[in-house]
Amino acid sequence: MTISRERTVQSATMTAGVAQFVVRGGRREDQSPLIALGEVASLTGAGPGRDWLYLICEPVEPTGRAIPVGAEVLAALRDVYAENDRDDPIEAMVAAVHAANKVLFAKNRATAPAGRVSLGVTCLIVRGAELFICQVPPTQTIIAQNEMPHALPELASWRNDYQPRAASGVGGKHGSARGLGMRAEIAPQLFRTTLERGDLITLCSSNLAAVLADEDLGPLLANDPDAARDFLAELATQHRLDPAYAVVITPPLAPDRAGALDAVEDDPDAWTGDGQTPAGPQPGGSWIERGLREMRERSRVVPWPRRVIAPRSRVVPLREGITIDADDSSPGGRTGASFARWDARDDDDDELPDELDRDDVDAIEQFLTNHRTEADGDEGGEPAPRRAPRRGRASSRPMGAAMLLGMIAGAVAGWVRPAGGRARRSRDRVRPLGSLERWETKRAPRLGRWLPLLIVAAIVLLGVGLVASVRVQRARAAEARFERAVDEIASAREAALGAADRSAARGQVLSLQDRLEALPTEGQPRRQERVAAERAALAVTLDRVEAVERLGPGQVQTVATSPIAAGKATGRPQIVVGGGQQFVLLDGELYLADTRDRTMKRILGAGETVAGSAAGKLLGIAWRVDSLFAFDERRGYLRSAAGGWSALPLDIAGRKVTAVDSFGGNLYLLEAERAFIGKFVAGDYASPPQPWTNAKGGGELAGAIDMTIDKDIYVLLADGRVLDFFGGELKSTLAPVAVPALAGASAVHAAPDGRFLYLVDPREGRIVCLGRDGAIVAVYKAAPEAPSFAGAREIAVDEGAGIAYVLTDAGLLAVRLPALGRR
Template identity: 30%
Template sequence: MPRTTWATTHFAPGIAATGESPYIGLLMDGDLGSAGGHGVAVILEPLGEGPGVAEAARQVLALLQHAAWQINGQTSLEELGDTLGQAFGAANQWLFSLNAGRSLGEWYRFGATCALFRGPDLLIAQVLPGQVLVGQEQEIYAFPGEDAERQDSSYPLGQYRQVQPALYYTRLAPGDTVVLCHQELGAALAARFPEAILSPDSHRIIRLLEELAWESGRPDAHAIAIAIGSERSAPARPLRRLADVLLHLLPEETARRLDSRARTNWPGEAVDPTIEAVQTNHGATGGVDAHAEARGDWDDEPPRRSDDSATPDRSWRDEESTAEERWEPSASSDDDAVAGDFEHRAGRSRTLVELLAGFAIALVAAALGVWQLISRRRHRLSPPADDGTFGLPRLQRFNDAIQFPDFGPVRRQLPRLPVSRMTGLVAISLIGILTTALAFSIHNDRERARQERFDMLVQTAVQERMLAEQSSDPTIARAYLSTASARLDAAAELGLDPARIQQERAAVQAATDRVLKIQRLESIQVLGGVPPAPEGVTPRLFFGNGQLYILTDALYRLDSGGTKLIKLLEPGAQVGGAPVGTLLGAAWGEGTPVAFDGANAYILDPATAQWNRLPVGTFGAPYSGVATVNGFAGNLYLLLPEPGQILKFLAGSYQNQPEDWTGGQFTEHLSGAVDMEIDGRIYVLKPDGTVVTFYRGALEGEATPQVDPPVANAVALSMQPDRPFRYVADRDGRILRLSQDGTLVQQFLPAEGAPPLGPIRDIAVDDILGVAYVLTDQALLSIRLPAPPAGQ
């Protein structure tokens, strides 16, 4: 472990961390744990070393820190949990996309722990491996604990397409400590030096972790230790003193809630603050062996705290009885959040008025009580006069009963109303009017709360979009836009002003297109329907002598007007005294088209417009499973994905058996290939969009496009000699313009209202004229492609 950084310009007193490391990050504003302080601490645990790990860690840190730092002061705990979950999802998606196309041993995977401080609240999001130790009131809490069940959070970032972090929550007080470190080091520290975790000396914690790291053979481990100090004292104010006195007159639970609201800027709390450490359904709290509470023994001894928080009176093992005490973030809880926000805002605005009113009522009640007991108490009855005899003793009597005022004279002065049907109707009408007015007032308050919630969500979405437009990092910009879309989805569920939602969605979509280099195609022309290809035949398009040829159930040529298909060769036609079989492929040869049916090649004679049959050498049976056929310099090439081969028939000797062009090597690169182009080199397309380049039978290189979303079902490759771009078509209706090294230049998608591009079967692009022909399951399309960006 590198030496501890005792003091830097980035850290405040009470915070210590290991030296400069790409795996830790800390942002803060104000004193952590205080009413006005907020910050975020992130620590990553790389699972493996290698080139690029540190740079990948910096990107993951940026994504997590950005998502946590952008949260404003009006965010509820439930929204905080949703935001952290989305941040972990975005970081995981970026890592998973980065790992695509890499061997399993070269994958980037990280355990991640994010501690978010908002005033006295601490929210922890975590995927293993990683460890958080929290020291509170001479007790140690460990997240995760030894009894934590295996779940989605047990998988690191970058391993699977989806990840769900475990979420934990607690409230901080002066003297608490928070330690983020490696899981093994955290367990060793809690077992050997528990008193250090409970002390406010964060630098000592880092020194002990350093010693444990050297003992365990992990000198490169890293950690962050944070000690929560006391808040700076502020001059007492008379109004605050009065509020403190009134809080002590109220019930304990009500006083605690009012005090919590007065000390924070949040509209409310989604978690019952009487619970010291709250477990969500996505994680499990746990602790060291010495602490019964962290092991789950809530039935034996309830948690103890010395602050003004109430103690839970039920075991957390009872799931049904504690449903109201758990916070379970959910994407479908916006309606509850709206109602909660309204109630919290109303409560916050009425807090001072209610306190003063309650205080006035208490004073009046106390005055009445004293008046009844003192002023209105009747005098003692006088004993009878002593007559000089020794009779029975006289009792000294007192009348201590409270005497209520006699309102009889006042009642007699009030007008009397006769009891009749009219009187009942009037009374019922008055009650109805009052009830309607009350319901209307409540409805207006709720509608106002909904409108405020709607405006806040839309404004936040606009801010996120503007930040994305200003960001130079595509990954960060994508995270901003993802958050903006989530805000708009939440606003749309409120059912207010759909036109405004639609307008902002269009702006977010336009910003997303700029970030992802998407061009929307409007000039899409449907040329007409095309006969379907037989089963086992892959339809193909190819250029020859400035004309477009189409292979489906037969070989066609598109006429010069682009409106009619001219049939050139079909199965069953007589060529060379024998019928033509099912055409498996076709390509442009030496100045003429070439067709192939598995046993014969057919070459069109331009002079006579007649087809010539050329039997090809086989291994005893006609060829099948041909992905594509291509010609170059008179040679004929077949791509066979199942055995992973490229077969080459030499010009002028097709009747001889072909040669395996790669010599039986590189089958893993050719297996599953979907298309092939030749210009002296052979370019083979794989389903993930990777283009593998071969030269003279040897592997020269491969290029995987870095595109969002990643390519999953590439079907066609089109390129022309001496042109700078390659074109890859995705089955779902997307065309990529790539540079020769695989760098994304543009993505082409249909504009709103334009004919759909998918599902695509093949493409042919004239890169000089900027025209692309797309063959779908239904029709043949012609597209005018936009020019590449300047400098490309």
């Protein structure tokens, strides 16, 4: 078989009903080498016309060799499928996938770890109105039927916080598949469904699938492949995914589409990506060609059981995998079982194989036959004919090996026994012919001949019994140690709840969590259940020690996603809540949160013309009386209720602003580098700011990171303390006692005429509510199934509505705080 190299580029004739793209190296292109499309004649000629094939693969680890190897594997899969003599498309494709896996596995085994390639692959076969799917993650398939999506695997499974459903057979964390080339045997996931007009199929890379988990699928549920492709390409560009690729397909069900490619020849080697005749085969072929030729000669597929087609509203899983068995009649009698003994994590080639070589078995049987012939010759019998070598697999069980050694030892012992040991008729005395003579001359030699074998078998059985007994005792001892360890952790957990020192109790609970995770549970379902229950109990205990209240998905929601990728924003962000709207300052640009479509819309930034002059990069925002105020290095900008902007003079040039806030029309500016709080008097922003704090009160401002105003001015320090200023004098220093300490707090907010101060701690992912005396009122964290507060950078609270707005790298969160209105 020769792999047609041209098949790695898609056919230009397959434009109707198919749209694809790839983003690679920052550029968008129309075709990807990791996507293959085409059609072949029915496998045996008895099927309904042609089969349409759609293939996509994805490297598990992006390396320099991954793309060319992936392209060759796709071409090989199509060639093996096209040349297969099975009429069942599932059998043919699974055979192709297993053959490609064995070849790639053998290549990886002979390659250094840094050069190994593992590929996820999804193969779609459309025959008539039926769709068959063979999938080895990673790669993503989405089938839209009646505007309802069927995702294989679930889109949410690509997220790091995904918890698989225990009862799901296909929705877990991608099952046990690890990609082609990582294990000698794989179990691809198989599905089938019935297609109708209006269905749309999407194949895409897993990084796009991770983004789709949080998106409205929109065009992917319609029937326009071009619109769906553009939607995916825009997502890839927006989230800076590189590389990313996808293909969107309208299944060819109509009669006019069924013959759209009649010009393509039935010969599989004539099916190329660019319509050209494939190049002639090179002598010997590449490593994957040679490997596939060998696999085709050595393997067969066990047919999968047919099932009744389910209603078309569901995508039905066929079974977890199809078994591939070695052909007993293959040349040399080799079964290839040595491949199954290798794992990607263990390259020890010194381990002895579990099978005896066929030549070794034949030699042993010849040895036994020859010696039986010599022993029997003493009694004048005919030589025993040599038994034909037994075909099949040699047992790999330890008991089988022990019994084989015992048989060999017994046979050798019986052969080397001297002939004088046999009972013969005495020539020097006459003895009556009777039962005694018959016993001595016939039965006694047979008993003596098998006695060594019986002794060896008894020893072997005794040894096996002793080994089994030792293993059982060790297993019971290990189970007792495990139960004792879990009981000790549970007792220590109960003790931590009653500890007076909450910081020490927290450290103890964290240590118990580490001890619990170190317990061996692999392959032990009962142990895993016990550890999971204790893990949940420790999490509850830790929350109680830290005085944390968990907020669920109904209390924490994402109202707008961030327009800037995580970690890319510079400068300090800000949130201002006013007039029933939320304004966000990110990277010098001002955005308005649109809660209807969960986006942030840019309303002011560098280059925008205001009052005949271009605005610069914005330094801060504040709510001034009843309108939004923003400023850059030269001017201030005031937003009207209608959304227009006017310019105000502002003496701000050369100042390094840490935080800004407004009260009574006056503008207050915090410069931590100068340990200075300045006041711009209402109506006179063009004059320099007046010093607001005295030297004594401003001594600690050098460590300030944020400021908020509600009659008093509250300044958050880097160590978690809050300075309370009034009338320019330091009124008090608030030092909240939290477990753990608030050394990582990043923002503080006081709502106008409110009762509390709110701090956000990005390191611990918590919101801390303080009374005006510094006492902790409540601590909130998001539940595991809700969006997390980890990495939060800014907070603003609308106490009247009972909602806190928290800005994270992912976007703007709305948090309903149960403490508001009842404390």
